[in-house]
Amino acid sequence: MKAKDKNTMHRILVTGATGQIGSELVPALRARYGAANVIAVGHKKNPASELRENGPYAALDIRERNALAELVERERIDTIYHLAALLSATAEADPQLAWEINMGGLLNVLEVARLAHCGVFHPSSIGAFGPSTPRDHTPQVTIQRPNTMYGVTKVSGELLCDYYHHRYGLDTRGIRFPGLISHKTQPGGGTTDYAVEIFAAALSQKQYTCFLQQGTRLDMMYMPDAIRAAMEIMEAEPARLHHRNAYNLTAMSFAPETLGAEIGLHIPGFTISYQPDPVRQAIADSWPNSLDDSAARADWDWRPRYGLREMTREMLGALSAKES
Ligand code: NAD
Ligand code: AKB
Numbered sequence: 001m002k003a004k005d006k007n008t009m010h011r012i013l014v015t016g017a018t019g020q021i022g023s024e025l026v027p028a029l030r031a032r033y034g035a036a037n038v039i040a041v042g043h044k045k046n047p048a049s050e051l052r053e054n055g056p057y058a059a060l061d062i063r064e065r066n067a068l069a070e071l072v073e074r075e076r077i078d079t080i081y082h083l084a085a086l087l088s089a090t091a092e093a094d095p096q097l098a099w100e101i102n103m104g105g106l107l108n109v110l111e112v113a114r115l116a117h118c119g120v121f122h123p124s125s126i127g128a129f130g131p132s133t134p135r136d137h138t139p140q141v142t143i144q145r146p147n148t149m150y151g152v153t154k155v156s157g158e159l160l161c162d163y164y165h166h167r168y169g170l171d172t173r174g175i176r177f178p179g180l181i182s183h184k185t186q187p188g189g190g191t192t193d194y195a196v197e198i199f200a201a202a203l204s205q206k207q208y209t210c211f212l213q214q215g216t217r218l219d220m221m222y223m224p225d226a227i228r229a230a231m232e233i234m235e236a237e238p239a240r241l242h243h244r245n246a247y248n249l250t251a252m253s254f255a256p257e258t259l260g261a262e263i264g265l266h267i268p269g270f271t272i273s274y275q276p277d278p279v280r281q282a283i284a285d286s287w288p289n290s291l292d293d294s295a296a297r298a299d300w301d302w303r304p305r306y307g308l309r310e311m312t313r314e315m316l317g318a319l320s321a322k323e324s
Contacts, residue, residue, distance in 0.1 A: 011037050011076050013118075015062055015109065016083030018042040018049045021123070021226065023185040025081060028227045030055050039075050043084070062105035069112045079119045079234065082109045088127050088150035088283050090189030095149035102153035103160075110164045110172070119171035121234050122161050124246035126178050126219055127191075128154035131286045138288040140248050140295040148283050161245035173233050174246030178219030178253075178291065180226050181311060183318045191283045195220055195259060199315045202263045202270050203323065210256045211277040217289040221251040222306035222314070229302060236300035243295055251304035252311070253290035262312045 012029055016022050017040035029038045035055040042049050044059040051057055056075070060067040062084040072080070084105050091098030106122060113120045129138060130146035144155045154176075161172035179192025187193040194210050201208040229249055260272035296302035306314070 010078055011039075012079045012081065013039045013041060013072060013075065013077045014081040014083060015041045015068075015105070016043075016085060017051055017057075018046070018185075019083055020180060020182060020185045020187045021223075021230075022081075022083045023049075023051070024182060024223050025083070025227050025230060026051050027054065028231065029081070032231065039071070039077070041071070041084075062108060063100065065108040065111065068108055069115070072112050072116050072118065077116065077118055079121070080109055080113055081121045081230065081234075082106065083123065085153075086150070087188050087190040088125075088148060089191055089193075089280050091150040091153070092148055092279055092283065098149045098153060102150075103156060106153075106157050106160060110160065110170065114164060114168050114170055119173070119234065120161065120164075121230060122157060122172065122174045122245065123230070124154045124158050124174050124176040125150070126176060126287050126291065127151045127283070128158060128176055128246070129286075129288050133288055135289045137290060137292040138248065139292050140243060147286055150283075151286070158245040165244055171238065173236075173241065173244055175229055175233060175249050175296075176246045176291065177226060178221050178250050180221055180223055181315065182223035183315055183322070184223070191280045191287075192218055192220065194256060198256075198259060198263065198272070199319055202267050203316065203319055206267060206270050207273070208260070208270075209273050209275050210260075211275065211280050212256055212284050213274050213276040213281060214257050215255050216281070216284050217253055217255045218284060218287060219250040219253045219289075219291050220311075221249065221304065222311035225251050225304045225306050228305075229296075232302065233296075233300055240299050242299055247296040247299070247302070248291040248293045249296055249302065250291045250293050251306055252308045254308055259308070259312070262308055263316070266312065266316050 039056040040051040086098045164170040
C-alpha cells in the first residue's frame with residue numbers, strides 16, 4: 001500500500017458533500033487535486049448546491065448501493081470521503097433510521113470501495129465514547145460503550161472499517177472528530193451545535209440561550225483544522241499508521257461559559273443563559289471532557305493551528321463580514 005499524495009489520489013468522491021464538513025472539504029480538495037477530479041455527492045432529496053457550479057456534482061441516497069457503484073465506476077474513483085450520516089441529536093430522534101443510514105450507507109461505501117479498490121476516509125466522533133470511558137485525556141485505545149445510537153454507529157463503523165482493512169486490505173482511515181465550529185454551513189443536528197449557534201446570536205442579539213448547561217466541557221475544533229486533518233491523514237505514510245479507525249483528535253476543550261467569556265471580550269455586554277435540552281444534555285454528559293490525541297501527533301504529525309482565542313476571533317470576523 002502506497003502513501004497517497006497528489007500523484008496517487010486522482011479521482012475523489014465526497015458523500016454528504018453539502019453538509020457542514022463537506023461544503024468546506026470539497027473546495028479544499030478541489031483546490032489541491034483539481035476541480036474536475038473531485039465529485040461532490042449530495043442527497044437526492046436536496047440536490048441544489050453551490051458545489052455544482054465549481055466542479056462535478058451528483059445526488060443520490062447513500063442507501064442505494066447500485067447508484068453509488070455506477071457513479072464510482074463511471075468516474076473512475078480511487079478515493080472516497082464518506083461523510084453522509086445522521087448526527088447525534090437527529091440520530092437519537094430516529095435511531096432505526098440512523099442505523100439504516102449510518103451503517104447501511106457505510107457498508108455500501110466499503111463494498112463499492114472493495115470492488116473498485118478505493119481508499120476510504122470515514123469520520124468517527126467523540127460520540128464513539130460513552131459514560132464508562134475515562135473522561136479526561138481519553139486515551140486512543142480505551143473503553144467504548146456509548147449509550148446513544150449515534151455512538152453505537154460510530155463504534156460499529158470504526159470496527160467495520162478496520163475489518164475491511166484487515167480482511168480485504170482496503171485502505172480505510174478515520175478520525176474521531178470533536179465538535180466542529182464553522183461559519184459557512186449550519187451544523188446538521190448535533191450536540192455540539194451550540195458552539196456554532198452562539199456566534200450568530202452574539203452578533204445579532206448580544207444574548208444566547210444555551211441548550212447545554214454550564215460546566216459541560218467537550219472537545220472542539222475549528223473547521224480549517226478539521227479539513228486539513230482529513231486531507232493529511234489520507235496522505236499519511238501507511239506504514240506509520242498504528243491505528244486506522246479512528247484517531248483521537250482535538251484542538252481545544254471548553255464549557256459554554258468559557259466560550260461565552262471569550263466572545264464577551266469582543267462583544268461587550270454579551271450574556272449567556274442556560275436552558276438545557278434533556279436529550280442533548282444527556283448525550284453531552286456521556287462524552288469525554290478532553291481527548292488525548294498523542295497517537296495522531298506521533299503517527300501523522302497532527303498539530304492543531306487554532307485554539308479558543310484564534311477560532312473566536314475568526315468566527316466573529318467572518319460572520320460580521322457576511323452581515324455587512
Ligand atoms: P451534516 O449533517 O452537516 O452533513 C451530512 C450530510 O449527509 C448532509 O448533507 C445530508 O444531506 C447527507 N445525508 C444524510 N442522509 C443521507 C442519505 N440517506 N443519503 C445521502 N446523503 C445523506 O454532517 P457533518 O457535520 O458534515 O458530518 C459529516 C460526518 O462527520 C458524519 O459522519 C459525522 O458523524 C462526522 N462528524 C461530524 C462532526 C461535526 O461536528 N460536524 C463531529 C464528529 C464527526
Ligand atoms: C454531534 O454533536 O453529533 C457532532 C459530533 C461531535 O459528532 N458534532
